[in-house]
Amino acid sequence: MPFVIGRTDGSLDFDSLVAQLFCAFPESRMISDxxxxxxxxxxxxxxxxxxxxxxxxxxxxxxxxxxxxxTQRHLAVSISQGITLDARIDRLGILAVGGDDTVVCRAAVQGLIEFLRAWNLEIETSWDDVK
CATH class of the missing domain: 1.10.287 (Helix Hairpins)
Structure with a gap:
C-alpha cells in the first residue's frame, strides 16, 4: 500500500498546512474536519x-x-489525474495512504513529498529511494 508520512515535533500549524495543501492540490477535498x-x-x-x-x-x-x-483533519488529496490519497493531518504531522488497489509511482507522489518538505516535516514513504 503506497504511503507518505510527514512527522513533526507536535507543533505543526495543521490548519495552515491544510489550507495550503488545498491550494497546491485543488482537486482535494475535506472528508471530516x-x-x-x-x-x-x-x-x-x-x-x-x-x-x-x-x-x-x-x-x-x-x-x-x-x-x-x-483534532485531526481527514482529507482526500488528489495528487494527480486519477490518483487520490486518503490523508489525516494533525499537530503531529500527516499520513497519506492509497488503497491496496491504488497504483502510485514515485513520480506521481513527488509533488506531495516536495510540498511536505517545504513544511520541514520528516518524510517517510513506501518508496525506499525517497529521503
Missing part, C-alpha cells in the same frame, strides 16, 4: 446496535488516541 469525533460517534452507534456499552475497550482506545493527536 474532526476525524476522531466522527469515528468515536460511529463506534458508539455500532456498539449500541450490537448491544455493547458505549465505554467498551475499543471506544476507550480510540478516545485515548484522540487525546494524543487532538
Amino acid at each position: 474532526d476525524y476522531y469525533r466522527d469515528r468515536i460517534e460511529r463506534e458508539k452507534e455500532i456498539a449500541k446496535r450490537l448491544g455493547m456499552a458505549e465505554d467498551s475497550a475499543p471506544i476507550r482506545c480510540t478516545e485515548r488516541v484522540a487525546l494524543e493527536h487532538g
Whole structure:
C-alpha cells in the first residue's frame, strides 16, 4: 500500500498546512474536519446496535488516541489525474495512504513529498529511494 508520512515535533500549524495543501492540490477535498469525533460517534452507534456499552475497550482506545493527536483533519488529496490519497493531518504531522488497489509511482507522489518538505516535516514513504 503506497504511503507518505510527514512527522513533526507536535507543533505543526495543521490548519495552515491544510489550507495550503488545498491550494497546491485543488482537486482535494475535506472528508471530516474532526476525524476522531466522527469515528468515536460511529463506534458508539455500532456498539449500541450490537448491544455493547458505549465505554467498551475499543471506544476507550480510540478516545485515548484522540487525546494524543487532538483534532485531526481527514482529507482526500488528489495528487494527480486519477490518483487520490486518503490523508489525516494533525499537530503531529500527516499520513497519506492509497488503497491496496491504488497504483502510485514515485513520480506521481513527488509533488506531495516536495510540498511536505517545504513544511520541514520528516518524510517517510513506501518508496525506499525517497529521503
